[in-house]
Amino acid sequence: MAEQEFGQLDVRYLNHAALALPNGGELYYEDSGHGPALTILNNFYIVSPIWRNFTNELAEDFRLVHYDLRNQGASNPGTEPVTFADHVEDIRRLLDHLGIEKTYLVGTSISTIIAREFTLKYPERVAGMVLVGPAFSPNGGLRRKLISRSWLASLESGGTKQLFGHLYPLVFPDQMIHAGGTAAYLALKDNFLSLLSVGSIRENLLASLDVEDDPELLGTITTPTLIINGDGDFAWSESVVDDALARIPNSEAVTLRHAGHVPFFDDPAGFQKAVAAFVHKLEAATPTVEAVAVGA
Template sequence: MRLVLAVLFSLVGLSAQAEDRWMTIPKPPAMPEAASSGMAPVNGIEMYYATFGAGDPVLLIHGGLGNADIWANQVIDLMKDHLVIVADSRGHGRSTRTAEPFGYDLMASDYLALLDHLKIDKTDLVGWSDGGIIGLDIAMNHPERLGHLFAQAANITTDGVDPAVETDAVFGSYIDWMSAEYAAKSPTPDQFGAFVEQISGMWASQPNWTDEAVAAITVPTAIVSGDHDEAILRAHTEKMAALIPGAELVILPDASHFAMLQAPEEYTAAVRAFIDR
């Protein structure tokens, strides 16, 4: 394991406000104009997707309760020289869901089917939270589809989640924001509670991978965390990086579970430093 401390900014002259930026969740800018977008029929759902730019592909997968638009800062930068793909996971944002129980294998299958729909054989993947877990699932089961995996704020067993997240004010503000986003974007805008109940069944028992399964990952992987992550225990993050052969451990300073919004320039620089190497 190589330890990479991502101090990508000068510490000189930082204000108290900058040091505490992990205490708020800035809203992203508007998404740029997409090169293409639509609803892909995958595994019995209609999955919203959009693509931007051209070049080597990179797939950005958002976290639980979120949607693709959270990635606007990264899309604006990466689309300069990459084909950037974003989507709303099943039941999230503009995508539909079925009564089928949520599971990471199923959600990974959704994204692989989306790549097939877009005729993309192999891509780099940047995943945040549930998106990082989906990325790890693909890396374990379909490594031929990935060039690099940048997995931020993921876990491999349920005991990697910090129980204190349930009462964390910053995380609570994210849930409130996503409730409003769901009402504005979802084809079932009045069903946020039912959606949360359905996905919570997955979170209660998944992921639950063995150390041996994680250690078998061959995809070049960065395991990434903000140094103030509210949801994932640091020891668990460090264990993940130690298990995966050759994995890099990237700690983003003064950032939390929502680092892509709190430190967008540093976050995107860390992504580029890994996938464009």
């Protein structure tokens, strides 16, 4: 994405669809298009409307569902503290509400853990899983938790302003930072500060610390899995990608050049091409009801 476009990101809330949650909460969601369903999960630092900027090509072939996490953006957490298990169960609630029996899950950064946990718990509901810039490691959870604690420390000492300063040089690749310069930095910072609250980020980061990244459980994933990484991702090196492919059955990987931890920002076309190719391949390999009947 060209640096001049960062100030033009569409983050408008265009509809008012909401799913009622237990304890008085609700989920804001957007549901559009036709075809196989793609359910896209926010990480802790973006809101649902932003996906319209990175899915225009996917919208031509797929049904796109995305939503704010229950304590984020236009969603409401309700009366109880939010746990990571709530985020996992909210996917099930939303799919049930929309009448979606099976979906492709797309997670980014920390929401790859939400996708992973949902897929492990409800494998029959997931046709394929796309992990974009995963926050977890196939080798264990220690590094992730150390990073999350450092982000919490920045949040507590200087609010969302200091946290953004901490995240920006990690999340975005060398090429984008130098090409975008001050203009891109200020545009993204303005969006970050205006859309996110200290409370929701703190609650989500603390909840994520209670989740264990057991490498052995990755071997039990039966769902076809695509890993999309930028070659400038601070979290996963090429060898970590290899470790993940060795642990997750039926997995494959795509690396996008000149992209970082959120490669859909840096290369929206490459991101959408990789997701579309993955889903189309799996759809083509899935027998239709008519084909099964004829074969029987």
